[in-house]
Amino acid sequence: MKHDFISDELIINALREDIGQGDVTTRSTVPQDTVVQGKFIAKQQGVICGLPLVERVFQILDPEVLIHFLVKDGDKVSPGMVVAEISGNAASILSGERVALNLLQFLSGIATYTAQVVESVKETKLKILDTRKTLPCMRALSKYAVRVGGGSNHRLDLAGGVLIKDNHIKAAGSITHAVIAARIHAPFTLKIEVETETLQQVQEALNVGADIIMLDNMDIETMREAVRIINGRAFTEASGNMDRKNLLEVAATGVDAVSIGSLTNNTLSLDVSLKLL
Amino acid sequence: MKHDFISDELIINALREDIGQGDVTTRSTVPQDTVVQGKFIAKQQGVICGLPLVERVFQILDPEVLIHFLVKDGDKVSPGMVVAEISGNAASILSGERVALNLLQFLSGIATYTAQVVESVKETKLKILDTRKTLPCMRALSKYAVRVGGGSNHRLDLAGGVLIKDNHIKAAGSITHAVIAARIHAPFTLKIEVETETLQQVQEALNVGADIIMLDNMDIETMREAVRIINGRAFTEASGNMDRKNLLEVAATGVDAVSIGSLTNNTLSLDVSLKLL
Amino acid sequence: MKHDFISDELIINALREDIGQGDVTTRSTVPQDTVVQGKFIAKQQGVICGLPLVERVFQILDPEVLIHFLVKDGDKVSPGMVVAEISGNAASILSGERVALNLLQFLSGIATYTAQVVESVKETKLKILDTRKTLPCMRALSKYAVRVGGGSNHRLDLAGGVLIKDNHIKAAGSITHAVIAARIHAPFTLKIEVETETLQQVQEALNVGADIIMLDNMDIETMREAVRIINGRAFTEASGNMDRKNLLEVAATGVDAVSIGSLTNNTLSLDVSLKLL
Amino acid sequence: MKHDFISDELIINALREDIGQGDVTTRSTVPQDTVVQGKFIAKQQGVICGLPLVERVFQILDPEVLIHFLVKDGDKVSPGMVVAEISGNAASILSGERVALNLLQFLSGIATYTAQVVESVKETKLKILDTRKTLPCMRALSKYAVRVGGGSNHRLDLAGGVLIKDNHIKAAGSITHAVIAARIHAPFTLKIEVETETLQQVQEALNVGADIIMLDNMDIETMREAVRIINGRAFTEASGNMDRKNLLEVAATGVDAVSIGSLTNNTLSLDVSLKLL
Amino acid sequence: MKHDFISDELIINALREDIGQGDVTTRSTVPQDTVVQGKFIAKQQGVICGLPLVERVFQILDPEVLIHFLVKDGDKVSPGMVVAEISGNAASILSGERVALNLLQFLSGIATYTAQVVESVKETKLKILDTRKTLPCMRALSKYAVRVGGGSNHRLDLAGGVLIKDNHIKAAGSITHAVIAARIHAPFTLKIEVETETLQQVQEALNVGADIIMLDNMDIETMREAVRIINGRAFTEASGNMDRKNLLEVAATGVDAVSIGSLTNNTLSLDVSLKLL
């Protein structure tokens, strides 16, 4: 959220998309110099996320709009709580309102859901990971929201980690061949993770020195056995239709982390509204 | 979905975002000329949407990848059903898989949920409308998915309709002043809609000749009375935290349409996976 | 003209195009710290339009250039009148001069011509409309200039209004089929306009409830009869090689509006020059 | 007109601008697979220009649209003449029609006017030059249209020629200093042109070896004297509110070339229409 | 080099930059339909790299230009060897020549130098790594050229590896604190590397479990001692003004890899020319 020049492009595209050839209603009905004040108010309980984007939306539209935040990203909000106060040109605020809220609600939705998942396993040492199941142009922001919610990031993109799946294994000939090839050809700085579905695959990945072993779609019993075999010699990641219901069971197997697609691939808005005075 | 050059930009941005500096796993482990075949398989029941985007993802990555669809956008799918068959260079398919699935799952999620809502009022004449509560860069696609699911589009952007809300009314002085100003200044081709919260506002909007009257956050009783007063002289749109539970009641008031934000901002991905052979 | 971030892209493209790899003359001959003052002076009578763009051109090139406007968009100017005063770095002003003048002259040309047309029918209630006959990348600005000149905007783009023409009618089967289809499938917020060439078509469009009926290339007599038949049940728009000569006759038929392509596709620049002191 | 990748960006921007969130009329009323045929027909006499752009508009929208040209850029057309035949998907053709015509009419307008000017001095050796008075993003195309109309290009952008004007002279101290500075600092490959308003300036420019001497706003008598003094030792360019009326007089002074802003800054569309069958 | 859509943008920018407002020489002197044939010929000994880019340059300019390669990326070339044959429209080939050669010569220069360095240590197990010292927009291509030359990639960008340097250590308080923070907050898939300058730092990095320990600017003796201490419990990377002269000495210390900035920021173009027949 630091480097505005990155998210600025997204915000400008969003404004362009929403404003199109102009906010004809505001242009027609609101005198040019009208000044208004307003408040962003949470309507649901959750973890707020995306406030710096809200600020940029209005700065881009009109640098004279003032916005003052009463909470910061990662804070818990409850219904009725004032999140921010805004004042400035009415046309600027009305034209940016929808884009600002769309971003804020979406990211807060992710942060809120992640926080709930993390809370559910807080007595364990299980790490909650996201995936690459994010919407177009929302990868970095979605993964930021996961961190704000207390989760951890899996690889950010295909360049940010070696993850050898079924198809790579087939193409390479074996887990052993694939890991060795990755060790030679992939960037020096990346861990090598292998997706396994059987204990035999776990053993092979372990033998060839994989840094991370993914236990994919294993039942709890097999997972526990895999963790026992690995015995700390590699990180372990559980994967495959994980949801909140079975996470404590998963944690009890001793697995290090679990990756959960639904953290980011459902649009779970947290309701926040802008009330002008 | 016709004009590829529009969604191409989104797809390219999504690929860039996901591939980053390169798919290091595939590059390291899969021989360059490996050819694979695979199937896109539905894992849940729903309405499929976004297939032309799936095709473009692979065409952009590699024009030699072949994809053959067994269903088309708007078709119902059920678990296990093959949605498409794909064949071609393994690296191309593996590198595009995630982006293709992310788009397909997201749009199918919107279409599926919309279809459920539409189905729930199919015995009535109530029109199901979307809103501008969409994610950045996903406006046109989200609204396309709503249409595929059987819903109707409200305005596409701020230039695509005059919607006079509370704040416009305050700034203009009255509903009457605002509507007259819009009639003079807004494009000739747009209907003028007024958001009302009381029967008195409904009457004023009707008197000044509003084309559409939004009944915002009204209880069922007031809504019914509003519809009775309007009596077909303007379109009526119910709005405000509408969900599937109360839609039949809303329909029974005689209102023409209802707009529902959650069609596009609170949806679950429809699970579809790519299985390579 | 409010949302600079939109026209900024146009201005940057224009500067790039004009400056290319650099203003070699100024770079070679003008010492880097030379400061100059100058005046933008109207050389013809007309309506000025585009001043905010002039300001942005220089802000983008050099935030330290100062510009002070003595008139504002929509004001009438006459030969010799000072439109603005400018001061700052000579290189910045010399490098931006041409782009600023090109924009100002073009938009002022449209506003001036529109104002003349509007003036010519000021005793009538005829509304003067523009069309989509604009130059690439100049749509929003051209339509802004039309408004500044006192004209009204027809649809801004293909998404901003349903206009059923001859070819749509043929494809749909009839005016009746086309209007019904549009009512079902087009966004809820758009009026439906039908292009007609005969009184029979007018009657069909009226029967199916078109919101606007275009009277295309009709002679004055037919137009008058069409208006009589419609009798206020739909808006009427005259179209087809309209020019200033026959507008009073057109107005006398009682038609509501007339659309004129030459407002935006056949315009003479209004001469304005920059005189450095 | 050769390197499509350059004008493709302009065309895509123009399509984006005109289509916006979609051609709602065509989408609603025209069955997806409707095929149509049509003809581009000239409605006025002139020089056609821009046909390759017309082709690209439809190729970009839909590679399956076929277009066959009966004339080529630079050909003379007269009212009723068929310029091109087109066939393909109705939606693609209807959605691209306006952009294609806007470009074709604008460029043909420039080519036609240029051809008239060139024709008016064809008995002389006077060269007709354009200027940098072009619309944003239309520089290259406008200058192409000038060439198609038989005119010649002055510098394409600020990097494409040294043109020392009044303000450069003041800043440098004198014509002599400015020319010497340009000779040292400007690219090796550019001619050095000096703008002069008096015979004394002409003499100074000549003495310091200017390659081109612009005779700016001189009366015919002074211009003739300037040409006599220069006597072929530099190219001469007449400038300043030149129009067709006085060009023969200007030519008679013996000046080599004349630059005319109105070639490109008055948009006189040549009427061409698309008639579907 | 697989995903053209990535490097296409670079190529288009390069063509735009080189062609500017048009290749005026070719346009003026070469008849439009002239067809030519030519050969790309190596003028120096080295490793060729960038051929797919050469192909794309001409495909983008003109899909009808044919190019046939006689070698492929990574092959050794010697003076006089024909690298590729080309035929097609003269204007297209002449306009693309410079951009194609600039890319080919630059990348071949990197590949050639890398190959020389790799060759110099081929009897050892020392891995040759690149750095982030690359030119703007050339990161991916430069690192590709390093791989073609037989080198290995260090992290591709700041997201592709955790590299804790002096300043991070100071800000975090100690190596121990920094590594622990990175383990919690950085993506799960990245190795953690620590830059050390003393044996005490090496020991601390080792104790806290760093995956890679960089031995920065150490003399040979210290480096050997560091490797002895680490004893295979972490990867070791030598860094700091490494050049070919001392690599065998470095290798003899037992260090795993060495990173060399000059692979990509201090390279000589490999001379290749295009000879038309």
Added chain:
Amino acid sequence: MKHDFISDELIINALREDIGQGDVTTRSTVPQDTVVQGKFIAKQQGVICGLPLVERVFQILDPEVLIHFLVKDGDKVSPGMVVAEISGNAASILSGERVALNLLQFLSGIATYTAQVVESVKETKLKILDTRKTLPCMRALSKYAVRVGGGSNHRLDLAGGVLIKDNHIKAAGSITHAVIAARIHAPFTLKIEVETETLQQVQEALNVGADIIMLDNMDIETMREAVRIINGRAFTEASGNMDRKNLLEVAATGVDAVSIGSLTNNTLSLDVSLKLL
């Protein structure tokens, strides 16, 4: 270097490329509000070039970073000399460091090498010219660095000069035909240069009035004879594998200028480092 909006795009692309999905090390280990100070220090002797770009890198990342330059572009630096002082947010400085240094080192490398070449012929009147052998997106900056180093620019792009080479001559039929065609069709403001390899070609170019005659790959003797024949009636440019060794000999022939590709097509970094305190 004046018009930031041009190089801003390059800088943003460079930052995007280097930062990717985020500087994970700094984000994980450096507290958000850490403030640091540092110095840019020259490590080699040379001519500094690119300081305004360094400033923009940090302004774009974070407008609150302060940077104070102790030298300016074109100044000579020697090992240990402080070039600039910087202070501000640690994350901003650490994230921009590499991009800033990459640009500064590359451009300083060009300026330094150019200055050495210029120095070597300072007793003569030989002009040192660059070529179009520059890296993608670096044309304007590379040519700026050549000027900073005391060299002169040949044409900036294909639109900035007519340079008739062997292939143009063949296509046009003869030097005479090609020059005449260029005089008619190329922009009025460009000199016409002809590449010659024999004295006969020199004579033909001279006869038809070429402005510049390039003496390509001629031996010293032939070059001297060519200069004698031309005798000041055209500029002369020596070309073809020129390097510092033979420049005095070339100068002695009386040729006006020499163009040298290696000024810009080798990445010769000047070592500069950022030392945080």
